[in-house]
Amino acid sequence: MRFGNRTLARTWTAYAMILPAVLMIAAVAIWPLIRTFWISLYDLRLNDPERNQLNMSYSVNVEKYAESTALLLSLLKKEAAAAQGDRQSELSALADRLSRVNEELKEDAAFKKRLDDVNELLDNFQPVPAELQQIRLDRNKAVRMRQQLSDIKQSVQSLKDGGALSRPDDAIGLTNSVLQSFSVPNYVGFGHYQKLLSEPRLWDALKNTALFTAISVALEMLAGLLIALLINRTFRGRGLVRAAVLIPWATPTAVSAMIWHFLYDGQNGIVAKLLMEIGLVSDMSALLSTRTGALASVILADVWKTAPFVALLLLAGLQTIPSALYEAAQVDGASRFKQFFHITLPLLKPTLLVALLFRTLDAFRVFDLIYVLTGGGPANSTESITIYAYKTMFAELNFGAGSALSVIVFVCVLLISMAYVKLLGGETLSRRIR
Amino acid sequence: MNRQAGYSFYAATAIFVAAVMFPFVWIFLASVKAPAYLYGRYAFDVVVPEYTLDNYVSVFANHPFGRYLLNSFAVGLLTMTVTLGIASFASYAIARLHFPGKTLFLGVLLAISMFPQIATISPLFLFMQSAGLRNTYAGLVIPYTTYALPLAIWYMTTFFRNIPYELEEAAKMDGASALVVFYKVLVPLVSPGLFTTAIIVFVDAWHEFLFSLTINTKESMMTVPVGIAMFQGEFTFPWGEISAAAVTVTVPIIVLVLLFQRRIISGLTSGAVKE
Structure with missing residues (x-):
């Protein structure tokens, strides 16, 4: 009997301890999400006195x-x-x-x-x-x-x-x-969604975002894996290399975007000059003023910032693989190549997939980098879906349509996560959270 | 693996480190070149006739850059304190106590950490506007704390789990309640973990851009990332000043990383690798 009371008391203690976190998340993350969907059903414009409130009726x-x-x-x-x-x-x-x-x-x-x-x-x-x-x-x-x-x-x-x-x-x-x-009632139901889905700008923004995500995540995973394999050993100056890996992670994205902007500058950007001299761009200013150039610039800056971070995650994964496996493989005469495909890759797979999931979601939500580096230009050609939503809300003050765009971003992120959860299997993820 | 490092290995590693560090080196160079040598014939030279520290002076004298730094520090420290306070309770409950709904709570945390923040910006902006919280520290600390909680709880749960049960059992045998055990036994033991979490939460708050850009639009309340983005005029880029500002915010980060790299790495990778 006493034991039962004790258990109950501990349950209540547990609830009291998680309560602040629950309240905070409910009030500042979940409720606003519902509210965003609600606002997206209205024609809410902050610069129009007739429509700056949510009105169901006159x-x-x-x-x-x-x-x-x-x-x-x-x-x-x-x-x-x-x-x-x-x-x-x-x-x-x-x-x-x-x-x-x-x-x-x-x-x-x-x-x-x-x-x-x-x-x-x-x-x-x-x-x-x-x-x-x-x-x-x-x-x-x-x-x-x-x-x-x-x-x-x-x-x-x-x-x-x-x-x-x-x-x-x-x-x-x-x-x-x-x-x-x-x-005037400004309830428009799914009007914003209908309009947005019928216009090319949304599809272009989705295409840009998908292209950016696919290319930069692929390059980051590849570069990250190579770096991790490279530095997965004991050597002199290891601490220095590890610090170098952390520095891009520790630099604010907006600041690194500014730095890259300088390197890409049409007049005095050294990377722009380098690319011109090896013949990748026709002249220096073409880098940020053409669609391909601007997209490539954004991707390169993103790879620079996040590949070292991916390497860090993968390195931690590599270090959990028992070295006995490699020794046994060597005794059996397996080549380095074979060892990589039969030991490293299969055992690294869970870490690879988790890194892939988090990188994909991060890349899909890209905002700061593009905002500072290209502003979505030239002519919206690097506009990501988050940039589009931001501009609709804070440049046009059209909160209704902007909220609808935000909901679209949310749905995309949800679909991507669901696809990955299916791919990863619930088991890996639940081990992560348990 | 204890493969020996050869010359080709050192060459490859050197190339990698050089590629990572090059932008910083180049921006540092730009920040100390006299403005005339940023363009034209000397634009790509390392050695120029004149170096100067004027850009650093100008960043603080002609722009409210000191104010941006102060704001970023204040917001980062407040976010860190509030987040650690809330997360240490929650993560202890997850690590040590059994309660119905735990799996649901963890699922929600995982979902929030994947959340696109743009999906909450319109109601939060409208709320901050009507509550008079725009252009205040609270206006940023509230959303930052919320989005830092999942990661903080995650990391700290791992740290709490690594503490042997026996220590707690001993305290409980002496009749200590769950709260006393938490305060007197666990928090001191977990303080290295708290420290790691604190650094990561601070760095995340220091980086945040979207909320800062939309909620604190008054120049005197801007944080560093937004402030630097605002250095550019409509058509002009004062590259000397921008470089000096970028170097100024990067140096403390490099120091932080050099000092605490082991802790930061163990924190960052704790979720990605199964134990």
């Missing part, structure tokens, strides 16, 4: 509406009082029209009550709490009211153009505010 920002309508109404009345003849009647007609819109909105009892509450707060110079800000509107009514308001905006614009207003910019600004207090 609604009004009551505070903004109340303030700007009241100001616009009084401005129109003042302008009418100051104007003459036709202009005066036109302006008072506009003011009436705006009041009618306001009255019609207030026919909705919930809206009227909310508007009154908000007005009371505003009159007392009190802040309007967030939960009172937004109120839903019936779809038909919202469409009708917005139409009315756009008409009013057009009239104000033509009055302004005719020079009939004493404060034309205020009038236009306020009319815009009234219009913008209405939120």
Whole structure:
């Protein structure tokens, strides 16, 4: 009995100990992932006041509406009082029209009550709490009211153009505010995905990413294996070589990309000059300004940075192979070649596959290197899928489509990992995590 | 394997080390050449008529490079501390205690370590924006810690496992609770492992680019990688200054690597090789 309680207590201790990690991962990794998918279903644009929120339905920002309508109404009345003849009647007609819109909105009892509450707060110079800000509107009514308001905006614009207003910019600004207090639903379902999948830019970015991943990972694994085989022995200066292996790993990718940028420079890049002299590129500036040149540059810089790291992983794998196996093979007269294919490769396979998995996923997510080295250029020819997603979100401020692209990256990574898990067998991976 | 090293071996190794080190040597040279000799006739020469340290002065005087370094250090150290705190508890539980759901937790950790971070950037950016955490250290430490946790827990679980059970059993016989055993017996024993993990977590935070680029956009809050990327103008590259900045951030790393290479290598390879 006592033993049972003890076990239970230990289970709870264990849960308490993993709790901070679980909370952190749930809140900062898993929840945002779900949220990204959610955002990708909306047309969310940070630079467009009508679409900078996720709106399933039509609604009004009551505070903004109340303030700007009241100001616009009084401005129109003042302008009418100051104007003459036709202009005066036109302006008072506009003011009436705006009041009618306001009255019609207030026919909705919930809206009227909310508007009154908000007005009371505003009159007392009190802040309007967030939960009172937004109120839903019936779809038909919202469409009708917005139409009315756009008409009013057009009239104000033509009055302004005719020079009939004493404060034309205020009038236009306020009319815009009234219009913008209405939120339009921006739920688009799978619209972004449909659009993205039908455009060549996504497929080009996927092609670039796949090409980069395939070539650089293949070269890194090959170079890494050669280096590991080379330094898998005791020799003088071993510590120095190991430090040299670690230095590219320890340099920030953005910094090494900058360094390579200098080596590739069209005027004073020594690697560019070298490649020109052996005839690989026609002239130095062609390296970063043509598609093939830029892609090759990015791949070379990546191989330089990660092949030593792969070598490190493989070296650790090589060192677990018992030397007795090689001694026995030698006694049996097996050649070096045979030893490599019958002992080294099979025993190194799990390490090779794990390194391959992690390198593939890293290469597929490539961002810093391309961002600093080519910026995705020339003419998007080295644009990876992550760069495309970043530009959509942070250059165009189109978070909806950008999130959809991020989800596509996630799905690709998921597919790649699943393929590898199948290849590796669950056994190797679970041994890794157990 | 104890094959003897011959001349061809040393030649091949020398070529490899030279290939790895060449970019650093070349960028160091560029950083000390007087600006006039970076282009034209002397662009590819090692020996030029004039060397200077002006670029190093200029990096700190004309750019907030000192500030970038401070920010990177602060973010790296904070990330390291928070990550180690959270991960040491979790990895002890995994290494020593049995609880239902352990396999699921480990599976989630593995999945998070493979995660494309771009897939979380839009909601995190919007959250940091609305919570006022953009251009703060917390805005970077929160995501960095989260993405460092899987690796940190992974490494430290291995270290906890390597401690003999007998030590704990003895403490438990004396009536110590799981927490006391953890604090008084295990943490001191595992401190070399903690140290290795700390270095790797710090280096990862020092490298991070995407979150730093998007969340801390104010110049005074930028970290080193982003700061260096911002050195380039629209059409101009002040190569002398860029080289000096690159050398300045690389030197401490080389020192770190030379000092702790054994620990770093044992940490980095602990997951890849079965024991």
